[in-house]
Amino acid sequence: MRRLPTGLLFALPALIVLLALIAYPVVYTGILSVTDGSGAFTGTENFRDVLSARMTPRAFTNTLWWVGGSIIFQVILGTAAAILLNQEFPGRGIVRAIAVIPWVVPGIVAATTWAWMFHTEFGIINYMLTGPGLMDEPVGWLTNPDTVMPAMIAINVWKLFPFVAIMVLAGLQSIPKDLYEAARVDGASFWEETRYITLPQVRPVLIAVTLLLVIWALNHVTTIYAITKGGPANLTLITPIQIFRLGFESFQFNQAAALSVIFFVIAMVIVALYIRFLASSGEVAR
Amino acid sequence: MGTVTIDQVRKAYGTLEVLHGVNVNIADGEFVVLVGPSGCGKSTLLRMIAGLEEITSGTISVGGRVVNDLRPKERDIAMVFQSYALYPHMTVAENMGFSLKLARADKAERQRRVAEAARILGLESLLDRRPGQLSGGQRQRVAMGRSIVRDPAVFLFDEPLSNLDAKLRVQMRSEIKALHQRLGTTTVYVTHDQIEAMTMADRIVVMHGGRVEQIGTPLDLYDRPANIFVATFIGSPAMNILEGRISGGRFIAADGSEVDLGGRGATERGHVLLGVRPEHLVPGPGGLPAQIITVEPTGSETHVTARLGGQDVVGAFRERITGRPGDVLSLRPHPAALHLFDADTGERLEA
Numbered sequence: 146m147r148r149l150p151t152g153l154l155f156a157l158p159a160l161i162v163l164l165a166l167i168a169y170p171v172v173y174t175g176i177l178s179v180t181d182g183s184g185a186f187t188g189t190e191n192f193r194d195v196l197s198a199r200m201t202p203r204a205f206t207n208t209l210w211w212v213g214g215s216i217i218f219q220v221i222l223g224t225a226a227a228i229l230l231n232q233e234f235p236g237r238g239i240v241r242a243i244a245v246i247p248w249v250v251p252g253i254v255a256a257t258t259w260a261w262m263f264h265t266e267f268g269i270i271n272y273m274l275t276g277p278g279l280m281d282e283p284v285g286w287l288t289n290p291d292t293v294m295p296a297m298i299a300i301n302v303w304k305l306f307p308f309v310a311i312m313v314l315a316g317l318q319s320i321p322k323d324l325y326e327a328a329r330v331d332g333a334s335f336w337e338e339t340r341y342i343t344l345p346q347v348r349p350v351l352i353a354v355t356l357l358l359v360i361w362a363l364n365h366v367t368t369i370y371a372i373t374k375g376g377p378a379n380l381t382l383i384t385p386i387q388i389f390r391l392g393f394e395s396f397q398f399n400q401a402a403a404l405s406v407i408f409f410v411i412a413m414v415i416v417a418l419y420i421r422f423l424a425s426s427g428e429v430a431r
Numbered sequence: 432m433g434t435v436t437i438d439q440v441r442k443a444y445g446t447l448e449v450l451h452g453v454n455v456n457i458a459d460g461e462f463v464v465l466v467g468p469s470g471c472g473k474s475t476l477l478r479m480i481a482g483l484e485e486i487t488s489g490t491i492s493v494g495g496r497v498v499n500d501l502r503p504k505e506r507d508i509a510m511v512f513q514s515y516a517l518y519p520h521m522t523v524a525e526n527m528g529f530s531l532k533l534a535r536a537d538k539a540e541r542q543r544r545v546a547e548a549a550r551i552l553g554l555e556s557l558l559d560r561r562p563g564q565l566s567g568g569q570r571q572r573v574a575m576g577r578s579i580v581r582d583p584a585v586f587l588f589d590e591p592l593s594n595l596d597a598k599l600r601v602q603m604r605s606e607i608k609a610l611h612q613r614l615g616t617t618t619v620y621v622t623h624d625q626i627e628a629m630t631m632a633d634r635i636v637v638m639h640g641g642r643v644e645q646i647g648t649p650l651d652l653y654d655r656p657a658n659i660f661v662a663t664f665i666g667s668p669a670m671n672i673l674e675g676r677i678s679g680g681r682f683i684a685a686d687g688s689e690v691d692l693g694g695r696g697a698t699e700r701g702h703v704l705l706g707v708r709p710e711h712l713v714p715g716p717g718g719l720p721a722q723i724i725t726v727e728p729t730g731s732e733t734h735v736t737a738r739l740g741g742q743d744v745v746g747a748f749r750e751r752i753t754g755r756p757g758d759v760l761s762l763r764p765h766p767a768a769l770h771l772f773d774a775d776t777g778e779r780l781e782a
């Protein structure tokens with residue numbers, strides 16, 4: 146008889162607990178999605194119901210906007226911040242510390258604070274825009290159909306760009322100094338250094354961070370739910386919130402489970418494609 | 432024109448001065464080696480020529496033009512770094528062509544010059560590789576290729592061979608030398624290895640503690656070291672130094688043994704240092720008694736450490752020495768090859 150490798154033996158208890166913790170909800174969701182409230186098997190009925198709901202495709206496009214908008218600005222802003230924080234200037238330590246604050250603030254606190262800041266009548270944003278006359282009248286940031294989703298995205302960007310900045314900064318600090326010196330002797334300007342040295346060197350970090358950001362954005366509930374609950378008129382209803390409301394507001398647990406399963410599959414496909422194309426081409430480039 | 436003039440150059444980091452007024456004149460096409468112990472400021476001086484380090488005071492000129500306030504790319508120099516500093520995400524060809532790309536040279540021109548450099552350095556078959564896929568010696572060559580492609584007035588090298596194994600080091604040494612002979616480009620080369628300095632340089636600049644100790648051809652420095660530092664730094668094994676005084680045209684060591692100075696040392700002096708290179712100790716009758724401490728055969732030579740005149744000295748002999756520790760040899764310092772130094776200032780004493 147072959148003995149189990151000792152390493153596996155030691156890891157086994159932890160693996161079993163982990164498996165139970167992950168597998169149980171997944172399996173249970175799967176079961177819920179093909180049964181009704183009384184536990185009777187219903188086949189694909191829940192899936193058909195949830196897919197035919199008008200809200201579902203709507204939420205899906207919203208999710209795409211939400212994820213795409215968040216990621217692009219988080220990555221650009223975070224990388225730019227990292228490059229700036231990597232320069233030598235007096236008080237750099239303090240600025241670096243301040244820059245992480247948004248990431249450290251609890252999501253619900255941030256959401257509430259931003260809700261107030263965006264408030265049409267009492268919000269500081271409108272106050273600052275109308276005060277010096279930049280705008281004639283206050284904007285209903287959270288009620289205007291054109292601004293509510295961008296406002297949500299802005300909050301999400303604000304919340305997470307420090308994370309990107311920290312990760313990229315760590316990557317930047319591991320770039321050997323003499324690469325920049327060689328580039329300077331070769332005649333590179335700051336922008337050329339950034340383009341030809343810095344960005345290629347932090348590419349692996351950017352790829353990993355972007356993947357995390359995509360996953361987090363796909364699963365996001367806190368900010369939007371705390372501020373708009375998906376409204377107005379479902380304009381900020383993204384799929385995770387639709388699932389949440391389906392389950393915990395309408396108590397349609399079976400339909401919520403069906404939507405979860407669909408969403409899970411789509412998310413997996415997106416992540417798999419991402420890893421396949423970006424991460425692996427990054428490997429070749431190494 | 433690739434002349435380099437370093438005039439009264441000082442460098443301070445905050446209040447700490449690390450270069451204390453350095454003067455060096457380098458002629459067009461010359462191969463000059465900066466050599467000195469670790470921390471003496473060689474790299475700092477080289478980096479100041481390159482424009483990677485501010486010049487605190489003094490001036491540096493390249494080709495007759497003061498470059499103090501010019502950016503590196505405007506100085507018409509190229510530099511090879513100790514770590515090679517190759518761009519890891521670029522191929523060998525891209526690495527070599529990068530400066531031309533930044534200078535907006537057109538693509539055909541770029542390819543032509545990269546191909547030319549690759550041919551000179553034997554890198555043709557490696558052009559599509561990345562630095563990570565190269566051996567140390569190949570990386571070294573790519574780093575040189577990157578410099579050659581730019582066709583600068585001056586090449587700067589900062590210890591380019593220190594990451595290579597001993598054999599490759601010797602090989603690259605002669606390759607660099609051959610390259611210099613072929614291109615005739617002015618070269619400033621930093622090393623802390625005096626053998627490298629001796630074998631490669633047209634002229635050597637010996638630095639110590641942020642100062643220039645002596646400038647001269649390798650054999651100048653070897654035959655006529657200006658002071659005790661240069662005397663002991665250049666040459667391997669290092670020159671033996673005996674303490675004593677001069678009296679009656681003879682050197683009297685601390686324990687009373689006498690050395691004939693061969694007509695030198697007319698003036699009486701109380702406190703001097705006598706320098707004898709290991710190969711200038713001649714075994715044979717009529718010498719000073721030297722009790723053997725260790726015998727190290729290197730094959731071509733035998734190095735013997737012995738107690739002579741109350742001090743340990745090293746002798747290097749072409750002939751094989753059969754003595755054992757404890758035996759007494761008779762060693763005679765070669766009178767024509769003796770060096771005298773003032774014990775207080777360390778400066779060379781002429782006859």
Ligand SMILES: Nc1ncnc2c1ncn2[C@@H]1O[C@H](COP(=O)(O)OP(=O)(O)OP(=O)(O)O)[C@@H](O)[C@H]1O
Nearest residue numbers: 444449467468469470471472473474475476622623
């Ligand atoms: N950025 C810096 N800040 C303060 N001191 C420095 C700095 N860079 C170098 N030094 C000091 O300047 C002196 C000369 O340094 P340098 O690197 O030129 O030495 P080196 O001769 O090249 O030595 P090595 O052979 O070890 O490379 C050293 O004493 C070093 O500590």
Ligand SMILES: [Mg+2]
Nearest residue numbers: 473474475590
């Ligand atoms: Mg150095």
